[in-house]
């Protein structure tokens with residue numbers, strides 16, 4: 751059994767994070783389409799079902815693909831996108847947790863997030879990334 755599996759995946763991309771993600775998205779969409787159709791929205795339900803099938807088929811195609819370098823590049827792009835998506839929410843949470851002690855500003859030049867202690871009145875903020883200075887109320 752293990753030999754057969756090894757032979758099946760030989761020279762192929764195999765299961766990576768992107769394929770796993772697509773697989774779970776497909777399963778989730780299948781369940782959602784079932785619920786939607788139960789509530790009578792047939793056309794919408796079938797559209798979601800089609801998306802689910804597409805996602806699962808795409809996942810399988812990637813797993814059995816022989817173009818390993820191209821699939822690895824896709825996987826890399828997916829991981830980066832996922833990271834910046836999660837960082838966006840981590841940043842929001844961090845700012846929320848620190849909101850009583852710090853005030854946050856976006857640098858007008860480079861858009862990076864700057865943190866200053868609260869309660870210092872009007873101050874000059876210097877961006878530590880690009881060196882831009884601007885006045886702000888802490």
Ligand SMILES: [Zn+2]
Nearest residue numbers: 857860877880
């Ligand atoms: Zn800046």
